[in-house]
Amino acid sequence: MKMRLLALALLWCSASLFAQEYFPKNDGVKSKNNNYTAFTNAKIYVTPTQVVDDGTLLIQHGKVVQAGKSVTLPKNTVVIDVAGKSIYPSFIDIYSGFGVEKPKRAPANGRSAEYDASREGFYWNDHIMPENAAVEKFKYDDKKAKELRGAGFGVVNSHIQDGIARGTGVLIALNGEGDDSERILDDRSAQHFSFKKSVAKRQSYPTSLMGAMALLRQMYYDADWYAKGNVDTKDRSLEALNENKSLPQIFEGGDKGNIIRADGIGDKFGIQYIIVGGGDEYERIADIKATNATLILPLDFPDAYDVENPYEANYVSLADMRHWNQAPANPKILAENGVPFSFTTHGLKSTADFKKKLMKAVTYGLPKTKALEALTTVPAGILGKSSEIGSLQNGSYANFLVTSGDLFDENTTLYENWVRGHKNVINDMSLKDIRGAYNLTAGGKTFALSVTGESGKPKAEVKQDTVKLKSKFSYQNNWIELSFADKDENNYRLTALVMDTSDNIEGKAALPNGNEGSFTANKTAPFEEKEKEEKKEDEPELVPVRFPNIAYGYDAIPKAENTLFKNATVWTSEAAGVLENTDVLVKNGKIAKIGKDLNAGGAKVIDAAGKHLTAGIIDEHSHIAALAINEAGQNSSAEVRMEEVVDNEDKGIYHALAGGVTSLQLLHGSANPIGGQSAIMKLKWGESAENMIYDNSPKFIKFALGENVKQSNWNSFSRFPQTRMGVEQVFMNYFQRAKEYETRKKSGQPYRYDEEMETLVEILNGERFISCHSYVQSEINMMMKVAEKFGFRVNTFTHILEGYKVADKMAExxxxxxTFSDWWAYKYEVRDAIPYNAAIMQRQGVVTAINSDDAEMIRRLNQEAAKTIKYGGMSEEEAWKMVTINPAKLLHLDDRTGSIKEGKDADLVLWSDHPLSVSAKAEKTMIEGATYFDLEKDRQMRESVKQERNKLINMMLKEKVNGGKMQGPKMKKKERMHCESL
Structure with missing residues (x-):
């Protein structure tokens, strides 16, 4: 069998001997080097799992001929004995910007402007640029290549890191010799995407993450439409997108949430993206694994925070402290859960930090084999290049590392990085290790010489009678140069060639008296690394991951419990009214029974005597728990979805639960007349964003009128509309287009699938409901007339502070x-607001709810409801309905929640006092039978948070004492979103 393999190898090599170059050589008499090179007596990692001890690696013409235990060497072989050394495949970074200049940022010009695309013959959106090819922008950067080779890399996959659809990458061998004809391994290696629009383009759409997602979906629909021959004109962007769809599709996610978002888009269109992560995947490992995606992992673990100053320490959130502690274990956790990944230098401030970060991942439990796979075979497999790179299999490129030993030992030296058979010296392998302690004699005096540091880059210290002397030392090509001044400031200059035959060093000396003499340095002790066990310390201690992994996150996601509330004052928000001394039984997440003296039947019993039990508060208009509020790039953004940008880690969720809120409508903002689709959520703190969305959720969309949409509050004059008349025309135009779209769709003719039009058709057909931002009576009337003209009705006017003027028309x-209970005069169009507004509308037969539109007000909606008693004389029960059953009706959820009724979801709040009182506290907030806020548990968590912060601070202080790299304290504040937030 060995002879057969050798014969095949020799046949392959002999074939290459007769291969002819297709261009002339006019640079003198030269011939191709057909010699073989053999590296013998090495420990060879052919692959991470195929290891050969005392093996031989045979290469020729930049490729591996054979690697194994018994390799027959041809006569024309140059043999290099690397006994005691190890050989590994060179690393591969498949997410790089190497050699490709990033476009310069276009100058800013105003806010929320709407620009047309700057190109003709390409896709309508400038941020979609699949026609871009990195190979056309590539320029070899020898300085950067040297840095990457020094970190162990032999191949990088580079692309233009700009835009949403970024075009194709180029696969580069980091070979300093030769030219691009040798370096470029593949000029169309992968197709790249991200959620980030181009910095070089000024087209405003998209302005948000949800806009980028909608644009990507529409791009794929349009590419399919184009591919079927339905377009008469040429679109070079869509042609390139379709042409490159068979390549690996690499998506820059950047964090755990974006991995899931990108994978969702891929799933919809039958694409399995390779996704760039963000290092926080461990926080949602089950969700990440469920994507089935291969990840590209940055190793930019955060440095410890300098928390020595107790005041500055308060700037650092517990979430950031935890991430510092937990992030290095991320690769290990992914490996344990079977999530495939490769490593990248992307995100590192310096390539030189790569090995340190890699070693940290290994220290935190990542198996060495998995680490090596992530640098070699996995990235090669992602690119479909397993036969060419990432291993030392026969026929692959001769890209390999020669090291002093185990690659993942911090004391191992990387000597050489061969790329396509070309040697690149990182540290001189022939350099003798001279580290140790010596007695140095020169000019009749004796000194103590200590040589420490790395074997390839040693450093020296000279002492005289325990006094450290000023000295200068260098060691290159086995030549020592040492100069120092003794205690009497006499200067000595020494030089010597280190011989392999002796541990002692002898050489020439220029003595203080000007004479030339000699010196000797007799070795008295070998170099010893500092106590390895002491340096390793204990296994890194990780604090537990919480749900969510921030302050006040839970050890485990709350589960539903069968619960019996005994002897409560029950506010049903139904015809039954308020029931005294009544029991409520919760079973399997539902309200099972309401009555007196109910049997617990094994359920947990809560004594609610003297307390009040209500349905959970529902906020019809909220902007908490969102990563973005407005897609402001166009006057209609009906295609964007708030469900896709839910921030399940917003602490505002926990605060809202503490105020008794169980459900809300997460609304798009009011930057444009036709906004985005809503998210109807239950505030299940600790759950994923997807699990917070109501199942079979009613479909809603945000519309807006007034100052915001005509952009009167900022200088932006290029987007229609600029007047209230223009706002009406936007609605008329878009609904007419939607009618025409539906007519074509129903005709059976081919039609371009348009997500924006699909959404508007749902409105026309009564399948999606409008919640409309409104203030002025004239516009309220206008919106109702537009709806009636197109055969539908507006579901909800929100804000509606002039609703009292047109309440009869609204009821009709x-x-x-x-609405708000008593907000007024905060901008010009609110000048006629009155606090009696809610009561007047309710009495006219308009279903009226009190909402927050504010992250602070949502915590006290019970008190906002109480204001309607003072302003309008509402009864207590009717006032309470304004934050429970009334918003449930507005959201078409009243059959499921909003009141205490048998069969409804057990969304309940146990109050310490009358729920409309300023003294009332939510003691327990329950959603579907699971307790998501508990006042007593909150007190315990406050103490737990304090102790955990103290623990992590002490860990970081210890890191600083041990010389670890630190970063300054940083305060990160989440913006409180409102309708106009961009």
Whole structure:
């Protein structure tokens, strides 16, 4: 069998001997070097799992001929004995910007402007640029290549890191010799995407993450439409996108949430993206594994925070402290859960930090084999290049590392990085290790010489009678140069060639008296590394991951419990009214029974005597728990979805639960007349964003009128509309287009699938409901007339602070109202607001709710409801309905929640006092039978948070004492979103 393999290898090599170059040589008499090179007596990692001890690696013409235990060497072989050394495949970085200049940022010009695409013959959106090819922008950077080779890399996959659809990458061998004809291994290696729009383009759409997602979806629909021959004109962007769809598709996610978002888009269109992670995947490992995606992992673990100053320490959130502690274990956790990944230098401030970060991952439990796979075979497999790179299999490129030993030992030296058979010296392998202690004699005096540091880059210290002397030392090509001044400031200059035959060093000396003499340095002790056990210390201690992994996150996601509330004052928000001394039984997440003296039947019993039990508060208009509020790039953004940008880690969720809120509508903002689709959520603190969304959720969308949409509050004059008249025309135009779209769709003719039009058709057909931002009565009337003209009704006017003027017309139209209790005069169009507004609308037969639109107000909506008693004389029960059953009706959820009724979801709040009182506290907030806020548990968590912060601070102080790299304290504040937030 060995002879057969050798014969095949020799046949392959002999074939290469007769291969002819297709261009002339006019640079003198030269011939191709057909010699073989053999590295013998090495420990060879052919692959991470195929290791050969005392093996031989045979290469020729930049490729591996054979690697194994018994390799027959041809006569024309140059033999290099690397006994005691190890050989590994060179690393591969498949997410790089190497040699490709990033486009310069276009100058800013105003806010929320709408620009047309700057190109003709390409896709309508400038941020979609699949026609870009990195190979056309590539320029070899020898300085950067040297840095990467020094870190162990032999091949990088580079692309233009700009835009949403970024075009194709180029696969580069980091070979300093030769030219690009040798370096470029593949000029169309992968197709690249991200959620980030181009910095070089000024087209405003998209302005948000949800806009980028919608644009990507529409791009794929349009590419399919184009591929089927339905377009008469040429679109070079879509042609390139379709042409490159068979390549690996690499998506820059950047964090755990974006991995899931990108994978969702891929799943919809039958694409399995390779996704760049963010290092926080461990926080949602089950969700990450469920994507089935291969990840590209940055190793930019955060440095410890300098928390020595107790005041500055308060700037650092517990979430950031935890991430510092937990992030290095991320690769290990992914490996344990079977999630495939490769490593990248992307995100590192310096390539020189790569090995240190890699070693940290290994220290935190990542198996060495998995680490090596992540640098070699996995990235090669991602690119479909396993036969060429990432291993030392026969026929692969001769890209390999020669090291002093185990690659993952911090004391191992990387000597050489061969790329396509070309040697690149990182540390001189022939350099003798001279580290140790010596007695140095020169000019009749004796000194103590200590040589420490790395074997390839040693450093020296000279002492005279225990006094450290000023000295200068260098060691290159086995030549020592040492100069120092003794205690009497006499200067000595020494030089010597280190011989392999002796541990002692002898050489020439220029003595203080000007004479030339000699010196000797007799070795008295070998170099010893500092106590390895002491340096390793204990296994890194990790604090537990919480759900969510921030302050006040839970050890485990709350589960539903069968619960019996005994002897409560029950506010049903139903015809039954308020029931005294009544029991409520919760079973399997539902309200099972309401009555007196109910049997617990094994359920947990809560004594609610003297307390009040209500349905959970529902906020019809909220902007908490969102990563973005407005897609402001166009006057209609009906295609964007708030469900896709839910921030399940917003601490505002926990605060809202503490105020008794169990459900809310997460609304798009009011930057444009036709906004985005809503998210109807239950505030299940600790759950994923997806699990917070109501199942079979009613479909809603945000519309807006007034100052915001005509952009009167900032200088932006290029986007229609600029007047209230223009706002009406936007609605008329878009609904007419939607009618025409549906007519074509129903005709059976081919049609371009348009997510924006699909959403508007749902409105026309009564399948999606409008919640409309509104203030002025004239516009309220206008919106109702537009709806009636197109055969539908507006579901809810929100804000609606002039609703009292047109309440009768609203009741006739059948529209509800979500309003504030007493906000007024905060901008010009609110000048006629009155606090009696809610009561007047309710008495006219308009279903009216009190909402927050504010991260602070959502915590006290019970008190906002109480204000309607003072302003309008509402009864207590009717006031309470304004934050429970009324918003449930507005959201079409009243059959599921909003009141205490048998069969409904057990969304309940146990109050310490009358729920409309300023003294009332939510003692327990329950959603579907699971307790998501508990006042007593909150007190315990406050103490737990304090102790954990103290523990992590002490860990970071210890890191600083041990010389670890630190970063300054940083305060990160989440913006509180409102309708106009961009």
């Amino acid at each position: 139209h059948g529209v509800g109202a979500g």
